[in-house]
Amino acid sequence: MTGRKRDYKAEYARRIARGQxxxxSRSQARGHPKPSEATARKQPAAPVYNRQLEDGLREIQRGKTLTAAAREVRVAPERLRRYLVGSGIAEKQGRFWAIGPDTRRREMLLFSDGGAIAVTVNPAQAELIGRYMAAVHRFLESNDPVFITPFAGESVTDITGRSHPFETDPNELYRLAETGSSTFEDVYRIVV
Structure with a gap:
């Protein structure tokens, strides 16, 4: 049993006419819009965080071209380009991509007031939380409180303005590590 033969030329003409x-534009109707044009499909206002595309961003920061970075992380160059432009991290300057400062918010795990909480912070506060959690990890491996003493009395402020003090009580840190509710990698994400 043979199926009806498709008329690709007519299908393509109908797609272009429907889009117009x-x-x-013609390129949008084809499904391959120019970089300055929006896609024909409805897309979220800001790109959703994607670890694979973030790896592509890091490859560009290391000096690779967009095409080489896309090939490295196994995505289409158009997809990586849209992610860079949509997230506001990079812009094209001449033939090269200029990567600016990353001002996106992050959701991170933090030990505070005897509990493990997820807080949304700006990049500067995220760096402080990262140093604190690395110090907690070193403390738990070595049982040496010298790693966590610099954080005694310190705190971070989330995007709503609420302050969260760092947990520096060794017994509480041991208890929080034993509960194993979430790991840092499970919670960390960029909020776009």
């Missing part, structure tokens, strides 16, 4: 009747 919706006010799309």
């Amino acid at each position: 009747s919706r006010g799309l």
Whole structure:
């Protein structure tokens, strides 16, 4: 039993006509918009955090071209380009991509007031939390309180302005490590 033979030329013409009747350009109607054009499909306002595309961003920061970085992380160059532009981290300057400072918010795990909480912070506070959690990890491995004493009395402020003091009580840190509710990697994400 043979199926009906498809007329690809007519299908393509109908797709272009349908797109142009919706006010799309020819490239948008084809499904491959130019970098300055929006896609025909409805997309979220900001790109969703994607670890694979973040790896592509790091490859560009190391000096690779966008195409080489996309090939390294196994995504289409168009997809990586849209992620860079949509997240506001990079912009094209001439033939090269200029990577600016990363001002996106982060959601991170923090030990505070006898509990493990997830807080959303700006990049400067995220760096402080990262240093604190690394010190806690070193403390738990070595049982040497010298790693956590610099954080006694210190705190971080989340994006709502609420302050969260660092947990520096050794017994509480041991208890929190034993509960194993979430790991740092499970909670950390960039909020776009």
